[in-house]
Amino acid sequence: MSTVNRLAEIGTLVGDPTRAAMLEALMDGRALTASELARAAGVTAQTASGHLSQLATAGLLSVEKQGRHRYHRLAGSEVARLLESLMEWTAGAEPKMARAIATGPRNAAMRRARTCYDHLAGQLGVAISDALIARNIVIFSDEGGLLSPDGSDALREMGLRLPATKLKGTRPLCRPCLDWSERRPHIAGVLGATIASHAFDAGWIRRLDGSRAVTVTRTGEAELKRLFGVGAL
Amino acid sequence: MSTVNRLAEIGTLVGDPTRAAMLEALMDGRALTASELARAAGVTAQTASGHLSQLATAGLLSVEKQGRHRYHRLAGSEVARLLESLMEWTAGAEPKMARAIATGPRNAAMRRARTCYDHLAGQLGVAISDALIARNIVIFSDEGGLLSPDGSDALREMGLRLPATKLKGTRPLCRPCLDWSERRPHIAGVLGATIASHAFDAGWIRRLDGSRAVTVTRTGEAELKRLFGVGAL
DNA sequence: CCAATTCTTCGGTCTGGCCCGAAGCATCCC
DNA sequence: GGGATGCTTCGGGCCAGACCGAAGAATTGG
Structure with missing residues (x-):
């Protein structure tokens, strides 16, 4: 398989509206059953089954069998990140369109506060980020995000306890994640999830x-x- | 347009093998004419024209008319970044496949040294990055990349002069970019381009x-x- | 063991969209 | 002007793949 086909492969996967709807439904990090996803995407169970197996074999989804249910979830935070960056892009591409969406009443609640994979986004997410930045607990720059040296203590005083075990994975502690509705970064990574x-x-x-x-x-x-x-x- | 359709839209765009081939051909940052892109993708001029207009109206490509030629290039480094991250992902998804690709003789030169939008990748790109890291000129962490305080001077002694004008855009000075063949980060951003x-x-x-x-x-x-x-x- | 539920596999239909041939503009060169 | 080159638009052929109905596997509960 050549490298262009690899590009096309993932594109095709995300490019189908039904599969896109399923992925979007999973963006909050929950695990959903096949039938729930079928309903979310508005297709029958058979159709959903086919799509889900495609997504799973491509490695975008991880599947867990539990009794007669099959729980599907995004394979990892990288996947969620990839999807968010795709959405962010399309939002930026057409400013007028984006404006129209932004004022749509149906998405008002989403704009106010929502989860983005496992952390908070929307006005709420941005407001919390701003607060932590203002108190020098978190530092954002063009280069990324950092937890300040004494930030961990300050957070503990606020009742926020970061997982003690340094995760073996390479998941960043504190990463800026661009908010597609607010167009400003909010806190993602381990801290965001906490x-x-x-x-x-x-x-x-x-x-x-x-x-x-x-x-x-x-x-x-x-x-x-x-x-x-x-x-x- | 709902948010799921936005996801699907960009997916469909890169999902077509012909369009993917065109995008890949543009990944080195050059501007190519419509017929060059047609040849690169292996389609006729008419077909290429249709695809290019789709990519352009979606904002992935910027077009510049010059005489009877139309020069197409990626709309910006964000687009290149998005595409690289897509490729990176698919590379990681199937280790066996990736291994098979890695040993393919046709890509040997690409693996050794190539451009990634406007900076160097492959073994060469990674080797240079390693050297700058070893000399404490560049610092990479999970959180991103930084140019060390006296790094700028050290670079100047080596004959590398960073653009004096701080770019008004938000383009990072020194950003790690994951190499899909080496699976390790190399230097991107303004420094990488320099x-x-x-x-x-x-x-x-x-x-x-x-x-x-x-x-x-x-x-x-x-x-x-x-x-x-x-x-x- | 039977019924109910969840999910998958199989066959067949149908449509979106990719592709090319032909023709039409636009631009440049002689 | 006339011819060559680069690109686009139009029309119709064609096929991958999305969809569903029906039937089959897997699991649970009674």
């Missing part, structure tokens, strides 16, 4: 009808204000 | 039959050995 999972566990945010969008709870509003100085969105 | 163009200008390297592959000249071998300690590839 913040998001803490926010869920502490009841600050809740998933909206099982989609990527999230809402801030009453207690969440108070805590976000107290810790990060984040006002109402 | 090194590559200097190598061309000084006659260290030359394009091989107008492709992305390059060969090291006799004088290039001596200079690369002297400056970077790079031996024969």
